[in-house]
Amino acid sequence: MSDRPDACASCGRAPRDDEEASALLTWSRGTEGSRTVWTCPECTRTHARSIEGKLDSAWW
Numbered sequence: 001m002s003d004r005p006d007a008c009a010s011c012g013r014a015p016r017d018d019e020e021a022s023a024l025l026t027w028s029r030g031t032e033g034s035r036t037v038w039t040c041p042e043c044t045r046t047h048a049r050s051i052e053g054k055l056d057s058a059w060w
């Protein structure tokens with residue numbers, strides 16, 4: 001069901017057709033309660049910077 005990304009949890013975009021094959025490797029998988037959430041590579045990078053900047057995790 002959630003074994004591949006359907007939409008980015010942050011920006012809401014879906015994997016592109018040409019991206020889907022590699023999405024499992026490039027998208028970040030996480031869990032929110034009992035849900036599986038996916039974050040696209042772009043947002044993952046943005047978040048990584050936010051984490052390094054020690055922003056409150058509630059921000060994203």
Ligand SMILES: [Zn+2]
Nearest residue numbers: 008011040043
């Ligand atoms: Zn995104």
